Amino acid sequence: MTELLLEGRDLKKHYPVTKGLLQRTIGWVRAIDGISFTIEQGKTLSLVGESGAGKTTVAKAVLLLERLTSGHILFEGNDVYNFSKSDLKTRYRPSVQSVQQNPWSSMNPRMRVRDIIAEPLVVNTTKTKQETRQRVLELLDQVGLAPNQADYYPHEFSGGQRQRIAVARALALNPRLVVLDEPVSALDVSIRAQIMNLLKDLQEQYNLSYLVIAHNLATVRFMSHSVAIMYLGQIVEYGDAEDVFTQPLHPYTRALMSASLLTLPEDEDQSISPIILSGEMPSPLNPPPGCRFHTRCAEAMEICSKEEPELRTVGNHQVRCHVHEDPGVHPESS
Amino acid sequence: MSEVVLRVEDLRTSFFTRVGEFKAVDGVSFYVKEGETFGLVGESACGKSVTALSLLRLLPEPAGKIVGGKITLDGIDLMTLDKKEMREIRGKKISMILQDPMTSLNPVYTVGDQIGEAVRLHQQLHDNMVEDEVISALRLLRIPAPEQRVHDYPFQMSGGMRQRVVGSIAMSCRPRLLIADEPTTALDATIQAQYIALFKDIQKQTGVAIIFITHDFGVVANICHRVAVMYAGSIVETAPTSIIFKAPIHPYTSALIHSVPHLDRRDDRLYSIEGQPPSLLNLPPGCRFAPRCPEVMDICHKEQPPTVEISDGHSVSCWRVK
């Protein structure tokens, strides 16, 4: 079993909703409500779900941009919140970097590409100017950009080229985990393929692990080793990517796949009839009781609106759904 | 054979700016039949949205101008109409849905007002009749509890619901042609699937012709009957949807289809087209795709390829096709 790089245990993040003169909290938005996952060195875990699922909140928690209400993030087995300031600066922060969604806003428009890529080195290492400059040229080459482009400003590049610069910046400190928040969704189709191939090559070359946030299932299948389908702050299906995509168990996963599949009009009748969900995404302020998906689920049973299902192993991966529980037997805890 | 609602012949639209002339649309021709959904597909800045705005003659003044071509709607040449006559067409004969539901509705007026406005303008109905029309437009788009929703403000609705309101506005006067400019791009996958299913149903009910503009091939496969693939201001290939996906001829079309990751199987590497789309300011002579085309020949750099009709409804402009 390759060594575990990062583990999330029962992560929770609740935002208080306040009302009245004294800012009394009258309710909680449970953005993420008990998320657990593991990332192995050199592997990619994808968090998939629609808006409001809480995938970006998980990413922010891992990047320490937001503090969790409860739960633990373990880096190489020890809890990040117990790290001293210097531990964070020397061990955690340099090994966890990120590439963000929008190439037009993830770079300071007033900085040359050379300084953008070098900033992580300038802030965290004591390399000399010459060593840093050399490292920047190396990184540019790795992401397929020419050395002379180091002196240009971000606005002189296309979307695809900017994402390459963002990847170079993320690699500057030889990180062990890169959080990719919707890395290609703002790019054109043909450019997307270039960046996805690049990310995969770099993973193989440097044994990098990725935590990918995405809503496009096809992109996820291409990138991921394991996948977690999220709905309204909870994981509803979690496991090895091939298992989840070949035998989707949870009704929501199946609906997501049906909505993303390329079914041509005339093939529609042979393949599984498309699942069209009714209703709208409920508000995270007061999620439906019991199973949070029951209000939109075609297979909802009596129990679904009362008891919240457990995330349990069924076959080769985990699912949170009463339909997949043996009737009568009390579901053993996973 | 349902009759042709809209026919566009050699449409040319340019933007005249300080730095020069942007040929946004450079000789585009297509037709749309009643009850048919015609897809306009391509990457960003390929001219699909500008084509849509040209049909409604709503190009940003004074830069944007239609410099050539003919647009006939039910036999009327839209280029010959004056401002007033064109305004009667907009919203009545041709209507449009925009991309971002968060900004398409006026934040300070209720949903009912905004739908009623179009109805009152084009159908000269008495006030209480307008109310019924508004409710029926909301019901057409299957918006729950329309009687209450009429008094809501846009910010009280989710993105998906707002896009349905925009749909109600568009369909409120039973247009002949509906242009949908990336209507589902800003929506989540499941809401998008709902919206597409809804419009397929509406098309069956009303027989409205739809021009669907998108860059997402999943959406194209689900809703379009015929598709035109655009690149740098012109159409490179037009064909029924299944041919585009199963047997594309133009190198750009097949490259695009291959570079889309598949959900039903795991690909190891994706085919990707090298280089960047050309700037519309100084378009290269000859075929626009030549600099990036894997099957490029000498002539491709010199002259623009003619459009060749291969079979009924399938035409390609590429020198490899005789």
Add this chain to the structure above:
Amino acid sequence: MLEKDSDSETAAKPVISGLSLQARVLRKLTFIIPVIILSLIILMAIFADLAWLGLPDVRLAPFDPEKISMRDRLMPPFWAEEGSTDHLLGTDKMGRDILSRLIFGARISLSVSLLVILITSFIGTVLGILGGYLGGRTEAFLMRITDISLAFPPILVAMLLAVSMGPSFTTVVLAISLLGWAPYARLIRGETLRLREIDFVAQARIIGASPFRIMLKHIFPNIINPLIIVMTLQIGLLIITEASLSFLGVGIPPPAPSWGNMVNDGRNLVDTAWWISTFPGIAIALVVLSGNFLGDWLRDKLDPRLRQL
């Protein structure tokens, strides 16, 4: 609500500005003319006399601005019949040469404005960035000061200070700057709040950059444009404020020439000696017009989004 994670392509659409030729020429002029006027006046102010070079009597101005000669008082400009060429723009009721006073007046008015601009923009920027980025108490304190500054126009503050410390150059500078930094702080704070939410600031935090480094390297370079635009627009406003103070008798004390008190001198002689107030009025208008035109041109060039300044 809907997170912006749609995959709409955000390729930068070509910036299309459909300015006709005539509008483009006009825009070019709004840059060239103001620059010429302002540089002329700045040169005039510098070389009014070379006292600062130790040559007090060498001066550009034909006469000592404060030399009184009752003999040729109230002389009209040279083109009028009793006008003479040695007092090109005529003399005031104490026979002092209007042209020389205008030249020396330029030195005073410009130095007041430039000094005030430096002080207020510096304080405003520092507090604006700190307030905007750190939020909390600094921001609350900042907002209360801006509320107070609304009820305290500079004229009132100047009057109080002038009366207590006696009207002088430093009083005027202090009076205008005391609350003059509030508009800068408000603008810079707004821009900082906007910048703080953009991805590249979050990215800087991810790589462990300190708040100080973020404010210096990421926030400050991106607020320079709006800062320059406001500073240019302030030139005009400050000259008028200084002139108004002098007009009310709480600004630069006579006999030192300031455009404001020159207009005040000719205030009730408008019918008999119109030129005493008119020429300084024109001088003020010229400088202010150039400042505003230059400010507009800079705003369109640097950052059209800031149209509302």
Add this chain to the structure above:
Amino acid sequence: MVRFILIRLLQSVIALVGIAILIFVMVRVSGDPALMLATATSTEEDIQQIRVNLGLDKSIPEQFGIFVTDVIKGDMGESLFKKKPVTELIGAALPNSLKLIFPSWVVAMLGAFLLGVLGATRRDGFLDNGVKFIAILGQALPGFWVAIVAVYIFSVSWQLLPTSGLGGPSHYVLPVLTLAFFLMPGMMRLVRSSMLDVLDSEYIKLARIKGLPERIVIWKHALRNALIAPLTVAGVLFAMLITGAVIVETVFSWPGIGFIIVEGVLARDFPLVQAIVIMVAVFVLGINLLVDIAYAYIDPQIRYQKS
């Protein structure tokens, strides 16, 4: 909605206290009024005696304490020179100021909104450049110079209008137009830019797609959204005019607040100056609050969020 109003009220009170302290200290620091009151012959003791009965001999915090207790009792102190309770003087001057300010504000706002919208809709046309030129001219010409020239032309040489003072409607024309001319440009520029932003938005594009005539798109859809930002500034401008109209009041010797405050400052009549500043502050902060509340009613989203 109530919570929002209470918080804003709290903020205004803090600001008011800040202003009271600031003005109290500044006036005390600004020289010794006893000297001004003393006649040429009065000796050192007489001056000291004047200080005592004015309570100036106590420390500033003590004086502030007395002052606050008086204010609560409604007595803002007595004018040193006019020997009348300050509130009376202000009571007389404030209406005059309002009589000048309100019409100028209305004229300026109407002009600014009309020209701003027209300027935005006919971009770079003749009207737009004309509007821009008036805007820049208005801000460039010094108020007092415009006032003097106007007096010279209209009253002195053409004898059409009175040169100064309060009186029949003809007395209002010049001061109101001068003040409006100075006020209009800034507002016009703001309305124009706010209108331009709204006209670029998607819902305006959709309004045109609906086939609405341009005039409805502008005056119904665009205007209401474009009003929001300028209205808040318009409110603040009105409040600032109270003291801002000093110049026009001095040139036209219009017996308003601005006029008597200049007299008060020059004569170091600190109780009067103090009272005026505080009254004006209450007025300004009050109007700010009213503007915020009106803001909520124009933009329904804020009304729902606040309640």
